[in-house]
Amino acid sequence: MNTSEAIRKRRSIRKYKEGVVIPRKDIETILEAAMMAPSARNTRPWEFVVVESREGKEKIMEIQPYTGMLKTASAAIIVCGLPEVQKEANCSEFWPEDCGAAIENILLQALELGYGTCWCGFYPVEDRVKALKEAFDLKSVPLAVVALGVPDEEPAARGYFDPEKVRYI
Numbered sequence: 001m002n003t004s005e006a007i008r009k010r011r012s013i014r015k016y017k018e019g020v021v022i023p024r025k026d027i028e029t030i031l032e033a034a035m036m037a038p039s040a041r042n043t044r045p046w047e048f049v050v051v052e053s054r055e056g057k058e059k060i061m062e063i064q065p066y067t068g069m070l071k072t073a074s075a076a077i078i079v080c081g082l083p084e085v086q087k088e089a090n091c092s093e094f095w096p097e098d099c100g101a102a103i104e105n106i107l108l109q110a111l112e113l114g115y116g117t118c119w120c121g122f123y124p125v126e127d128r129v130k131a132l133k134e135a136f137d138l139k140s141v142p143l144a145v146v147a148l149g150v151p152d153e154e155p156a157a158r159g160y161f162d163p164e165k166v167r168y169i
């Protein structure tokens with residue numbers, strides 16, 4: 001699958017084949033792709049927590065009401081930002097953008113490996129961030145959770161190109 005196909009085929013997956021254990025090497029390929037993302041001044045202000053246990057996934061579902069797909073997902077990747085890293089580097093606070101780029105790489109790399117994903121938002125919803133930090137003893141800022149698993153649904157690809165949203169100067 002080339003990049004063009006992956007971008008156009010990707011959909012959020014909310015139903016996964018249950019009981020699948022994702023090989024560690026696939027998780028590492030996906031996280032390596034995440035860490036290949038561009039970042040402001042190459043500060044790479046991110047870290048990742050891979051939650052595979054049922055109890056861990058249940059904790060996330062209790063905190064964020066739109067994460068029900070974790071019931072069947074094999075794993076939940078918590079993507080965390082490190083604002084301090086950018087502060088120390090005297091870099092403006094671009095960490096949410098940097099983490100967003102890392103997340104998109106996760107979605108596309110996972111798709112190429114045959115997995116489905118769903119991006120679930122946390123930051124900047126304060127109560128979600130606080131609760132997730134407490135639940136997993138995180139020192140960094142959880143920006144999002146990405147559900148990961150083998151898809152058990154196949155939503156059709158769709159296109160959104162809207163020339164009205166483009167202005168040439």
Ligand SMILES: Cc1cc2nc3c(=O)[nH]c(=O)nc-3n(C[C@H](O)[C@H](O)[C@H](O)COP(=O)(O)O)c2cc1C
Pocket residue numbers: 010011012013014066067118119120121122
């Ligand atoms: C910042 C962000 C937060 C999102 N949060 C959730 C969420 O909490 N639960 C969910 O099911 N989908 C969530 N999504 C997925 C969007 O609903 C989805 O991307 C959008 O409806 C377009 O559908 P598609 O991903 O299939 O193209 C989120 C996406 C983004 C970018």
